[in-house]
Amino acid sequence: MSLGQQLAPHLPFLRRYARALTGSQVEGDRYVRAALEAIVAAPDQFPRDIEPRLGLYRTFQAIWQTAHVEDTDSGSESSTEPEAIARKRLARLAPLSRQALLLTAMEGFSIEDAGYLIGTDAGDVNGLVADAIAEIESQTRTRVLVIEDEPLIAMDLETIVRDMGHEVTGVAVTRDEAVALAMEERPGLVLADIQLADDSSGIDAVKDILAEFSVPVIFITAFPERLLTGERPEPTFLITKPFQRETVKTTIAQALFFDQATVPAAG
Structure with a gap:
């Protein structure tokens, strides 16, 4: 070889x-x-x-x-x-x-x-x-929108986010719900699954949100190789399913590390 x-x-x-x-x-x-x-x-x-x-x-x-x-x-x-x-x-x-x-x-x-x-x-x-x-x-606290249609995974992500000191603005299971939640309460970070409940796409949901305002995004997928080809516009931050708690925490911290407009969570 x-x-x-x-x-x-x-x-x-x-x-x-x-x-x-x-x-x-x-x-x-x-x-x-x-x-x-x-x-x-x-x-x-x-x-x-x-x-x-x-x-x-x-x-x-x-x-x-x-x-x-x-x-x-x-x-x-x-x-x-x-x-x-x-x-x-x-x-x-x-x-x-x-x-x-x-x-x-x-x-x-x-x-x-x-x-x-x-x-x-x-x-x-x-x-x-x-x-x-x-x-x-210690540098960043923000509000996080979770786009994930699998209840157990969504619960895990919520727990990790809150344990880090961030606030969860909501959990969306479809593209339309994700956009609506983002418009209702603007997040400082988005965690987005790729495949959603109604066969809609988390990527499309994120595109809709980014058309309205800028926000750092972390995609979650079981097939990371498809989004890491280096041949087209692709995610900067990517978590692979099944994920480890420390992987999620590290990726969240790193995504916020580069964001200049992190909004402190309430309280």
């Missing part, structure tokens, strides 16, 4: 990580392309003594960390707006903490593998993750 064939199954999930890290589909996919170009240019330098997925993420991490340091040192006048917003919030948050959190909670890497990827001792990763969770969650 060629190296390209070994890496192909992991590319959608690297895009997910890169988009969550940068807060942008365009920027995230750009870093992924840069990683792939580096591998193509020097395939003999790709680490062969580890799993292909780990080697792919390691190559990406090297490019991201180098570019991120250069952007921070230069002030990055060419940064996209979400990146500029996030950089202000990064003043008190170590970038390694955020990477450790995403790699473990979202991408499912072990503590040891995460340490390898970010170039730190495994013993330090737990502390980095704890620091990231505490810092990010």
Whole structure:
């Protein structure tokens, strides 16, 4: 099997990580392309003594960390707006903490593998993750609209959202209901399933909402590969079903991290 064939199954999930890290589909996919170009240019330098997925993420991490340091040192006048917003919030948050959190909670890497990827001792990763969770969650509180037609999943999402200190404005099970709830009480974040109760689409519901006002969105799907191709406008933040509690918490925190207009919850 060629190296390209070994890496192909992991590319959608690297895009997910890169988009969550940068807060942008365009920027995230750009870093992924840069990683792939580096591998193509020097395939003999790709680490062969580890799993292909780990080697792919390691190559990406090297490019991201180098570019991120250069952007921070230069002030990055060419940064996209979400990146500029996030950089202000990064003043008190170590970038390694955020990477450790995403790699473990979202991408499912072990503590040891995460340490390898970010170039730190495994013993330090737990502390980095704890620091990231505490810092990010303390920065943002908002109102959340849940678009989910499966009652048990909706209940799980509501519980996670409230446990994080956010307010749930409502739970919608159809496209029309989602839009109506969003217009009635504008949310600061939307969690949207893809397939809804009446065979309508959560994607269409979100498009209707975004036509009225801007709000960060996290999509939830059992088939993430279909929305992580890098070939068309696609979600920046994506949760895979079945999901883990920490994955949801991390993705919510990261989506709000890049949002400049987070509205504090009442009370």
